[in-house]
Amino acid sequence: MPLSAPVTAASVTITLPDGKTMTFPRGVTGAEIAAAIGPGLAKAALILMVDGQEWDLFRPIAHDAKVRIITKRDAESLELIRHDAAHVLAMAVQALYPGTQVTIGPAIEDGFYYDFARAEPFTPEDLPKIEAKMHEIVKADLPTRREVWPRDKAVAHFKSIGEHYKAELIEAIPPGEDVSIYWHGDWHDLCRGPHFASTAKIGDAFKLTKIAGAYWRGDARNAQLQRIYGTAWRDQKELGDYLHRLEEAERRDHRRIGKELELFTFTPDVGAGLPLWMPNGMVIRQELEFLALQEERKEGYVRVATPHIAKETLYQRSGHLPYYADTMYSPLDIDGENYYLRPMNCPHHHMVYSATRHSYREMPMRIAEYAQDYRYEASGGLMGLMRVRGFCMNDAHIYCRFDQAKEEFIKVMRLHARYYDLMAIKEYYMRLSLPDLKKLDKYVDQPEKWLAALKIIREAMVESGYPFVEAEGEAAFYGPKIDFMIKSVIGTEYTISTNQLDFLATQRFGLTYIAEDGTEQPVYVIHRAPLGTHERFTAFLIEHYAGAFPVWLAPLQARIIPISDKVADYAHRVHETLFQVPVFNGTAGLRVDIDLSAERMQKKIRDAQLQKIPYMLVVGEREAAEGKVAVRLRSGKDLGPMPLETFIARIKGEAESRKDRPE
């Protein structure tokens, strides 16, 4: 094709990203343009952007246009590869298992999936077979073709070939519209596109990863389909890197580390989702509680303690029962009355608040408790310490005047920030959780109160400068909130902390204060849990630190390693000295032990290393003679011998500052 064909009515002018223009006959395709630019590009081209719109390489261009050709080097290519891979997965499955219906199959983060309807379940043994078939299809280099059909023709067609889910999808498209059908060889599917010109362009860097159940259209009332997940990349190296990342993530999994470091355990004898904190894990809990106690004291909080159960009437009054009865443990019948294990602490705290009269002078009143709760979470949703049925929450309720709500909300945000800074937590985002206006039955219907509460939170967030995203349908029934969202190491998103504004409690519980003019005025309630629950927060910290906790959190802060039992006496003296060191910002003195086993020093070092103990204090005859300890970090770094006092100053400083020392 000539680079400078004459400009006529039968030609189009193509403008390339560098501003260069080329002229082609009308109806030119991306493949032809790429070929005109160069054979390398012709080979590398995947799809193109035509005036910002994704366009198949084989689809004719009828107008002058700005064109950008996408190759594997472009960021967009990953999603395209995954989308094409999903199609090939569907092709492979339908070839191997006739009668299987296709539904949808999008590209997702790191890969793709496809949902199938089939009476027989897929088994893990099927995956290699399907994968092999996919490679066959890719190698077959099947050409892609795009057709545009009227909606009604498509519906009738897919019904006629028994693809009822597809037909249903197309029926959701407004009548009169056209739909695009993509063919790969003689297999075809309804699809928006775009797709590569042939199946070979996908390459071979893909792998099927798991089989799962998934509801049709994401609704549990619908039929359950079978989902096959895969991952796909541009080349084998990227695929290898990804699989390697997964392995690394598995190593950080809090369930694995929790077992290795003996932090917590579960047993069917106690019950699903009911964690047992072991001595090592309890140290972390206590240190977090002590941190909270200190920080909350600075902020004017007071502490209370309240029972773990309450009568049904309390939850009727709070309004929780009608909304959440199905996620509460069944009630206990005590003397003919129903008592519930509490799923949250608000009503108890409201009772404390309303036990006395409150003047405007004492507002805000901040009532705090690390409080144990029980929620009957769906059995399938339980996950290690991240999602449990019994948990202990860093809870507090702030009772304030309307005019104080914003400032109090900001103060809570700043408290969050202090905690997160302290622990160098950066991998989270803040979500302003709003009610879903289409499902108002899930929320208290008082539009003007919602708007007022929302205004306070929005202003508080804007004034304090914290970035946030908004999400509909995530609010509590009693008000909007800011949720702090994190991802577990395996990629599931959880709310780790929360800051909520409640306009309802004051009505439900008659929570008021006496204003300057002697009238009773309603209070606003802020529910906040910056450290979330011990369970989820610790799970997160385990993964965040990969088990290598900073000194202030480490269950064992130092281990003394005598080189031989000739120095056992000295080791004991070192231990006793360290044990007695007072730590200002800690629940106790230093946490230290001695490894007196009959093993060689190298073995003891290895053991301490695997337990991720921050400091190993090697003591031999030289150290004993000089009153020193040879300090080794868990990173492997050897600090050499130093006077015991020098080491004490160092570790005490770290414990008290709660700073993590980069090693």
Add this chain to the structure above:
RNA sequence: GCCGGAGUAGCGUAGUGGUAGCGCAACCCCUUGGUAAGGGGUAGGUCGUGAGUUCGAUUCUCACCUCCGGCACCA
């Protein structure tokens, strides 16, 4: 809760229709060693629980419990 997979010693694992091995950990002995695994030995399991099939079940079947991967849910 739903779909699929799994449960063997404290942990990690092998294995079989004829009641089970291995590694680490534990305990004992030898070794007294200078910065990631010294050597030898001992003990530890009603093979998740219950029922069924069978002459016989850890192995096959069913139910339940628990865990894992998703989905749904998540105040």
